[in-house]
Amino acid sequence: MIQWYTRWNRRASKWLWWVVIAGLLASLPLAYERIMTESSSNKIEFVFDYRDLLDIAEFRPNPSEFVDEQLDAMKRAGIESMAVYESTLNELRLAQRVDLYSSRDAALITGQPAAAGENFTYVLFKDQESQQRLQPMVERAFQTQGITVRPWSYEDRQGLVVEASLEEASLKVMDPDPFALEHLQNKGFRIVARLSNRSLPFSAEDMDRKLSLFKEAGAKSIIFEGESVPGYTGKEDSPELEQMAELLDKYDMALAAIELQKAPQKGFNYLAKESRYNVFRLHSLSEAEADRLGGNLTEQEQEERIQVIADRFVLAAKDRNIKMIFLNARPSKNLERASYTDPLEQIRETLRGEEGALKRIVKAGYTLGPAHSFTIYNSSWQGLLKPVAVIGSVAVIALTLAHFFPWLLLISFVLGAVMAGGLYILSPNMLFKMLALGVGVCAPTLGMILAIQSIRKRRAGKLTGAKMGFAINLFIRTSLISMIGVVFIVALLNNIIYSLVIDQYRGVSLLHLAPILIIGIYLLFFSEGLKPGEIVNRAKSLLSSTVTVLWVVIAGALVAMIMYYLSRTGNEGKASAFEKLFRALLENNLGVRPRIKEFLFAHPVFILGAYLAVKYRPSALYIFILGIIGQLSIVDTFAHLHTPVYISSIRVGYGLLLGIIVGILFIVVWELLARSWRRWVLPSRE
Structure with a gap:
């Protein structure tokens, strides 16, 4: 039994990728219908x-x-x-249709004392036309709420007495x-x-x-x-x-x-x-x-x-x-x-x-022109395609898990598919949100894991090519794998309730934090092909390491960075005045503003990290812990479901293009600094 499972588990890796491809093909028409819906109201x-x-x-x-x-x-x-x-009595007063008085004010203008303890509202219409059109409206509104209304006049102007205080009467709503x-x-x-x-x-x-x-x-x-x-x-x-x-x-x-x-x-x-x-x-x-x-x-x-x-x-x-x-x-x-x-x-x-x-x-x-709602495109064949997209999403999650526990590949996929089928019957919307979060976390994580494996193969001589070209090519391939999560999210959550923000993509903080932690764990314990016993020994060694003040300071700085990073996610993040100015500059000149953290930081760091890991030391791979921020940001851009798909596509496209340019500049600057170091600093030390 174990041998049978092991044999099929080993084969599952290849055909699960075909399941992912099938899910992507099924997702494209679903994404297209969302685009059609978004373009129906302009x-x-x-x-x-x-x-x-x-x-x-x-x-x-x-x-x-x-x-x-x-x-x-x-x-x-x-x-x-x-x-x-x-309308309210106060609004009619502002529009100069009526005059309003309290019992005390009415007593002053009429010269007749108000009844003891009376606190009513006295209404005088401006003219006969105002009386004819507004009096029935006022009487009906107050009588409906059980408030007595009776006629009143002053000199040649007609009015009403509303048996409620002026403050309360001014709050009651009437016809427009x-x-x-x-x-x-x-x-x-x-x-x-x-x-x-x-x-x-x-x-x-x-x-x-x-x-x-x-x-x-x-x-x-x-x-x-x-x-x-x-x-x-x-x-x-x-x-x-x-x-x-x-x-x-x-x-x-x-x-x-x-x-x-x-x-x-x-x-x-x-x-x-x-x-x-x-x-x-x-x-x-x-x-x-x-x-x-x-x-x-x-x-x-x-x-x-x-x-x-x-x-x-x-x-x-x-x-x-x-x-x-x-x-x-x-x-x-x-x-x-x-x-x-x-x-x-x-x-x-x-x-x-x-x-x-x-x-x-x-x-x-x-x-x-007059605002109007979207025309909702929701073809009958969505009921056939969405289950395929669901299975494709489950396959992505299973493939990611298998890079940590290979023996779980087949069983995790089967159990995931069965659970998804049951939840699809009970609460499809809940299933779609859970899978969207799962695939949103796993797609960029899977892309980074495959990138790390490619670099190790390159260092082992199994892959060739120019170092900078390899780094850029690896960045593009990793971004395409991250986009798998984008396609599934758009397809699974293509319901109009997400475009209108009646419901939302859930787990934004988890999306921004989990892939970073997972890649850190993968680099420490799983990327070098260690056996289970060796993984345990490395974990014990790390846990028993001597903790110095420096490590405490570094840990505190990391926690502060993470808190700041999370505070900048979602709609609640605050930007400085300079950043707002820079954003406006990008928006006004490019039409769609790329994300600054992508093209000025995360994407260039990925390219530089890949270059350094290939040319110098494999320890440079730990830079990928920061580089994955750009990959999960790609997914997060499309998780803003109220943003039109074409706007998100342009934003991500700009981020990738500018990120490659800035990444090349990072490499050039690094090489200039490295050569200067070797030429001027090292000889002086010797």
Whole structure:
């Protein structure tokens, strides 16, 4: 039995590579369908928050005239859409449709004392038209929530008494302001609906009416406000959420998925799924970020900040599948100027001109227009190809494991295939994420292991060729093996939920750390063909070595380096001002920015390490512990599933090309230093 297993285990190494190739061939159509999905939506929409404009106008001597002027200026700058909220009494006040008073204020203007203990809200409509159109809306909104509303008038103006405090009444949401919708339409703006979950309990009839009003005004998309979506009552499968989903389908409204939130809006994923992912991604310029465009800045400082925001908008559209950019602003008290200022002109400046966001986005191949969701390409034959990609991924993991424990090759593949089959039935999405992480770790690791073996064969005389050419060729071959992981990740996670970041690639920190540790272990214990007993003896020798202060310092430095390296991974990593400037320079000149750690560090270090190991000492192979950072970075680039595949491909291509050039420079510099050392330093010592 053991002999039979040993014979088949030895043969398995060759035919498992054929399994990998079959998996790659099956993965290519899956990757192609993701590319087709990504290219189905190329319109970018800039939207301004209309409520913010009303807030700013309140500090102007003629608010209505100011709003009109700013709307015209925004239209000229290229902002084509306005986000309109469900109205509130306070918003109607800002729009000069009503005047609001507390019980005390109403008593002062009427000259009649307020009832003892009364704390109500008094509403006066500006004119008869405002009363006719807004009074039914106000009465309905408050009566629905059990708040008594009764008529009131002052002189020749009609109004209402709302039996709630002014502070509370100002928070209640109503139908959108019909005057605002008409005015914005007349100005030529598209309407984007902004809905909240503040109307509790949820009323399908009330939401139906609101969506109908927005649809009549031309709205095709919704941005949800707050921590939860309308209809969310604490659980994902509530009847209220089902009703909301049905209404979204009825009015064919697309949903905006706001990026970089601390937590997804509760209930959003359910609505996205029920709407068949009629969803697009939204990037927001917050009020606080807009504030930094204004204030007491020099002209140069202001231009630099404007350019940074413009670059950010372009990068969002190109690199992160963003289809809507939501602009916010607010008034700021400027004590030095003794006035209230706003960043509206600076925001418009981020869009205008040759270096502005609009022209650069169009130049990148996008068009300006209403944001819409992707057309999802999901052919029926995906059900046949994905299992093949799954088996191919299992084969890559088994082949990697076999370089440490050769006898496990066949059994690990069979057990892996059986477990994958069971999980494919129970939870395919979980299986795909687990395999994507596994193959993401194993592909660059396998590539580096084969590179180390090639160098040892070269030193043994089994391979020939120029040393620099060998190093570059080895780098390219290793990168191609790492790309095996890329193809499987793109194929396994080609679901639209990853492009929309409704779900994500998991285990980024593990991807960045595990291959480094594995290659370090391989170099120490497995790369020299040691027998099991010799491996154990080497481990004992290392564990029993004398620990000096120097080793403690080195270990501390390594831990600090690892912590810094991990802190730079993912979206949370922080870059210095110089690095941001260098990034912008690369982005603006190359169109797509290659990763700095790849072409200035990891790729050149790989090439230099291979060259030194072949020409000088095999101990130079330990440089590969750093060189693998570039290989896993290749995989990580494509693990950013919200980035279009073609952008990631260009980024990696630039990194490889520039990495080879810088790697050659590393070798040249090393040789110059080595010759100088031999010529000047060694003779003087002798």
